[in-house]
Amino acid sequence: MPFDAAVWSATDPETGLVTAPMLVENLGSGEGCGAYWESELLEENVLPFRDLARAEVPAAGLRAATGGLPARSARFRSLLGRQGIDDELRAVLRVGGRPWGSVSLFRMRGAPAFGQDDVALLAELSGPLADRLRRFATPHGPGGEGTTPHGSGGGSTTRHGTNGAGGGGGGGSAPGLLLFDENGEATSINEEARTHLASLPDGPSTPSALGLSLPIWLIGTALQARAIAQGRDRGNARIRLRTRDGRWLTCRASCLTGSGGRPGPVVLVIEPATPADLALIVAQSYGLTPREFEIARLVAQGLATAEIAAALFISPHTVRGHLKAVFGKAGLSSRGELVARLFAG
Known part of the structure; x- marks a missing residue:
C-alpha cells in the first residue's frame, strides 16, 4: 500500500x-x-x-x-x-x-x-x-x-525508541516540574525536569522559550490536560516512557484554575515511575486480564490461595486457574518469580 x-x-x-x-x-x-x-x-x-x-x-x-x-x-x-x-x-x-x-x-x-x-x-x-x-x-x-x-x-x-528490558524507578530522583501558560507556552522549569529531559531519547520536539526543545509526547500530555479542563475529553493526562538507560518515567499534567474559574496554567510533573505504575504496564504487556492482575497483586501481598478466594468471593479452584493463566502468559513457574517480575520495580 x-x-x-x-x-x-x-x-x-x-x-x-x-x-x-x-x-x-x-x-x-x-x-x-x-x-x-x-x-x-x-x-x-x-x-x-x-x-x-x-x-x-x-x-x-x-x-x-x-x-x-x-x-x-x-x-x-x-x-x-x-x-x-x-x-x-x-x-x-x-x-x-x-x-x-x-x-x-x-x-x-x-x-x-x-x-x-x-x-x-x-x-x-x-x-x-x-x-x-x-x-x-x-x-x-x-x-x-x-x-x-x-x-x-x-x-x-x-x-x-525507548521501550525495552529492565529498568525501574530512577533511584530517588526528585520530581521535575514544567509550567505552561494559558496559551500553551512553556514558561518555567526546574533543574530536575532538565535532568529528566536530558535522559530521554531524541525524537520529534518543539522549541520553547526556555532554551530547549520539548519532546512532542510531553507537549501532548500538557495539551490533554487542557482538553480535559475544557470538557473535550475525560480521564487522565498521563504517560509512561523509557529513558535511554532503561529507566521508566511517569509524566502527568493537570490544568490549574485561574481567576474567575477560567482555565489557568498547566503544570506537568516528570518523575520516576512507581512500582505500581510498572506493575500495571508490565501486566498489560503480558496481556493479563484485570482479574488476573488483581490476583497477582494479592499474591504479592502474601495472601494464600484460600485467602485470595475469600477476598474475591471465588473458589480456590478458580484462583488456581487464573494463576496458571498468569504463569503461562508471563513465562513463570512460581509465585516468587511472579512478584519479582511484576512488582519488584
Whole structure:
C-alpha cells in the first residue's frame, strides 16, 4: 500500500496518549508535530484517535469519512492541506481492548485517495502491530533480555525508541516540574525536569522559550490536560516512557484554575515511575486480564490461595486457574518469580 508520508507512534495503553517510540517520515524535521497534536486534542476534528480507539473498526480514511470533503476536519484546514496533503489514513493499534500505538499515513495532492482495501489492510494489521509493541514493555522485550530498540534518523525522518528490558524507578530522583501558560507556552522549569529531559531519547520536539526543545509526547500530555479542563475529553493526562538507560518515567499534567474559574496554567510533573505504575504496564504487556492482575497483586501481598478466594468471593479452584493463566502468559513457574517480575520495580 503506497503512501507519501507517515507518523508512527507508541501510545500509553491506559490513556491512549502518544509516547515513545515515535517515527516521523517525510514530514520535515518533526517540528510541525506540535500543531498536529494541538489540533488533534483541542479542535473539532473528523476521526480523532480517541474515537477510533473505541470504534468497531480501528482504521479509517479522512476523504472517505468526509464524503470527499476533507476540509470538514479542522486538522485538514489548519495543517494538512497547507502541507500539500490530500488524504490521511489513520489507525489505532490495539490489542486486548487497549491502544498500544497509532499510525497516520498520508498521500499528497495528486495521489489517489485511500480506498476501502487500504482501510481493511491497516485495520487487519492493528492487532498484530499492537501485540508487537506491547511486547517491548515486558521486562525482557521480544528480542531477549536487555532489548531496547533505539535509533536516530536524519533528513526528513526522525526516529527513536525507548521501550525495552529492565529498568525501574530512577533511584530517588526528585520530581521535575514544567509550567505552561494559558496559551500553551512553556514558561518555567526546574533543574530536575532538565535532568529528566536530558535522559530521554531524541525524537520529534518543539522549541520553547526556555532554551530547549520539548519532546512532542510531553507537549501532548500538557495539551490533554487542557482538553480535559475544557470538557473535550475525560480521564487522565498521563504517560509512561523509557529513558535511554532503561529507566521508566511517569509524566502527568493537570490544568490549574485561574481567576474567575477560567482555565489557568498547566503544570506537568516528570518523575520516576512507581512500582505500581510498572506493575500495571508490565501486566498489560503480558496481556493479563484485570482479574488476573488483581490476583497477582494479592499474591504479592502474601495472601494464600484460600485467602485470595475469600477476598474475591471465588473458589480456590478458580484462583488456581487464573494463576496458571498468569504463569503461562508471563513465562513463570512460581509465585516468587511472579512478584519479582511484576512488582519488584
